[in-house]
Amino acid sequence: MELRTLRYFVAVAEELHFGRAATRLHMSQPPLSRAIKQLEAEAGALLFARSPAGVTLTPVGAVLLDEARALLDHADRVRARVFAAAGVATLTVGILGDSTDPGATRLADAYRRSHPDIDIRIRDTDLTDPTCGLRAGLVDIALTRAPFDETALTLRELRTDPVGVVLRADDPLARRGRLRRADLGDRRWFQFPRGTDPIWQSYWNGGEPREGPVVRVVQECLQAVLWNGTVGLAPLGHDLPAELAAVPLIDMAPSRVVAVWNKGDTNPLIRSFIEIATAAYRH
Amino acid sequence: MELRTLRYFVAVAEELHFGRAATRLHMSQPPLSRAIKQLEAEAGALLFARSPAGVTLTPVGAVLLDEARALLDHADRVRARVFAAAGVATLTVGILGDSTDPGATRLADAYRRSHPDIDIRIRDTDLTDPTCGLRAGLVDIALTRAPFDETALTLRELRTDPVGVVLRADDPLARRGRLRRADLGDRRWFQFPRGTDPIWQSYWNGGEPREGPVVRVVQECLQAVLWNGTVGLAPLGHDLPAELAAVPLIDMAPSRVVAVWNKGDTNPLIRSFIEIATAAYRH
DNA sequence: CTGCAACGATACCCACCGGGTATCGGCATC
């Protein structure tokens, strides 16, 4: 009986649905079913009654649910006390320049509420490094947008946004309700500086190599659209100045807002930050 | 932070010695060192001060020791309550015919004290199956003697006994203080019935194929020595009738008293039984 | 001062297990 298994059990007991519990636990359903089965073997009794009508707790399962919640709470308190004793105090979060979305606000509030003693340091970065200095060790965790080179990193998807093209409001295409990449013809696309992650560069160029002005921050992108007739891709849902318009692109993979950290990073604050971030972005 | 890791930590904190803690945990020292190191990384602080003079707890380690003990106690209570709710009630223990040693008595007492609600059923077996019917599912756990075929079984060594040869008291060799197998010349050795585990058979024949009368229980072995001049090996320390004498054999691997259970057996009572057995045999 | 013993750390290997995907089977609904 390990704490991880009990967390799985509580998730299933609360959802009363293996598939949903697996989603909540960020895993797939089969290993979750197996883990519960093993726990049942260890307990010597079935914990859930599986019927076509749905999953329900058995009496033994109900006992374990109470006990497991109490034990997991206890474990959380242990962790908090050890961190306090260890003086763990700082978490540096990297944020991509344009990431001022409501999820991030909820996240900041929720984190401050649950970890009042932890000092969060924010490092705001431009668009040229999608990992916000993660590889260089400048931040512990980054709130950013995929895709980019993921080697030696671990990602947790928080949300997806449809992607659209940003045009001058007086552009003929701006009246169209939706566009395909091919509709944009041979317009110029803005570029990131040399050395930028190629996967990231390619994504914002609609998946192909392009030419155009070099940009570093969101403001420069908007200026490039206004002044150069450059095509700019952007996740939809942001406010734009009146001179610009955004039209959904229906043949672009949606943009994934993710939390990223260095694979194997042992910073003890990362895990709980991720949990809170996931919850905050789930609304 | 998992319960297993905390058990490791508590063991080291109590022994203040990695090697001894590893022995107590029935593992080797390197993986224990590594587990503690990982726990320290997770906690964000060193838990032990390693100095040539010895290992001591750091202040953070002292905090965790208190917390970990409380959490592990809590986990034990959870387990007990779930077992009670599940109505887990019976453990069948196989005992080799001759295993009436003081360790088994202490074990029985200790187990009854800590698990008063569990019904222990004893199955006494003859010498022909060293696993006491474990493979056939007749028992959950066997207290027996190695060596035997261990495939698909898990062993926990409880004690070792030197092995000696049992002779008629009037045998010339009986006056010798110690013997080697070669000293026994071409005497006959008793055999177990056809189908007996070959490793087991070979061990009690001094490591070689032999011939002699077939025996099934201890009493038959003794009779075979008295009446046939057969050589009989036996762990030392047991009482013998006055007509028989035991002489240590210095070139025999000692006999290992072990607890055995089927690998992967999910019976929830096995683990705690093993822990209690280990403690009982340690005096 | 020079073996030597003690002991934790390191290097490296292997089996197992906790993840994954693909698919099945049973049941309900239409």
Next chain:
DNA sequence: GATGCCGATACCCGGTGGGTATCGTTGCAG
């Protein structure tokens, strides 16, 4: 009786938790 839902099963793979062998440091004995 086709279809869709959902938990179970089968099977695969990489990481991790075990193992052994050995090292480096330190204290001690001769």
